[in-house]
Amino acid sequence: MLVKSQVKYIQSLSQKKSRDEEGVFIAEGPKIINELLSTPNVAVQQLYAVQEWMAQHSGIAAGGAIEVSEQELERLSLQQTPNQVIGVFKKPVFAKITSYRERLSLMLDTIQDPGNLGTIIRCADWFGIDTVICSRECADVFNPKVVQSTMGSISRVQVMYEDLVAFMQQHADVPAWAATLHGANLHELPPVEGGILVIGNESKGIHEELLRLCRHRITIPRKGQAESLNAAVATGIILSHIVK
């Protein structure tokens, strides 16, 4: 049985302010939940699951899952189609990064669409990128829509929020590649050993001050007529060409 305060607590976590105060986030559905449960750097605070999920996960369920009815799950869920289980997790803990020269990191300038941000994090994870540096104008990585679209990659990719210009100035020795519409042909670029790949806002691109701090500019060659590519698609294409 659910008590009112639990419903209220879960619903409050759709707000960034509450998530920040509590240091937690919400994930939904067996696929993401199972992935988060198996990751050492993400601790579960509470699970709410229907009988079907409980039966399949008796080991976990015995410890810290509350069984709820389908109707109760619906009351808790922030998704359009609730899916068996909802979990409240402590935000992941990552090791401090000591160098940006020997690894490839992503930098995102004002990616505001939660679905795009989540898809980019998932894509980074596919290509073994473990660090994403976001501008403060990006969507919150613990926004439930972002969490869902990372498909679990949120537990493996460290996302930090920084003043991007200040960050670049502090790391002036790190080479940066800016994805733009008028740069060097991506296909002619050798694999990248380390540095930062900068992806801009879809309609406005990378803002001028940040762009000036990027050593290189690269472009995905266009064969047709579309004016631009979706930011997540562009990220995937560039990573598939430059990651060794």
Next chain:
Amino acid sequence: MLVKSQVKYIQSLSQKKSRDEEGVFIAEGPKIINELLSTPNVAVQQLYAVQEWMAQHSGIAAGGAIEVSEQELERLSLQQTPNQVIGVFKKPVFAKITSYRERLSLMLDTIQDPGNLGTIIRCADWFGIDTVICSRECADVFNPKVVQSTMGSISRVQVMYEDLVAFMQQHADVPAWAATLHGANLHELPPVEGGILVIGNESKGIHEELLRLCRHRITIPRKGQAESLNAAVATGIILSHIVK
């Protein structure tokens, strides 16, 4: 001034049934509207725009645009944030395709998310792919969410709905590449002259019967830990490697 029947008509077009009966679709916002207005194969039926847009497009506005207030635009709009102009357009008309051997086409098996479908069409347009063959389980290309995420590419890319297995059997001479998790390394594939690239449903992939009809299987090499890639991202990556 808007009359009630106009509001009702526009709202009815959020339904596939109404769009099919009327042979029209809706687009919103200056960027897409301007692109559609400049495309010969898409005829405008009616525009509704605020004064700001009218003033900037006096040539068009004089002919067939109805000026509306911001409040009226909000009543008409199917978007969360209405943006200056809404247009009703006749569905685009395309030339009949005579051969699938000499061009590269995309085939989509059950891409149900409207945003993904729109992003894939935009991506196809970027790479000069002008034909997308959808299974009947895919989202409707004239769904307003799809239209918006194509960013205007809907006027340049021909999207057809087919029984994919029957289509493949009828075109048994056309080579097909299936995007799968266990195929040949994409990076080792030579550029493709013509044929069909098949992209599957994100969670279920390409269904078995269709997969059997594909001559080749290709895979995007994974460097990290994510289980899969978003379908639109995967499409972009593959096209960036195989389009000449």
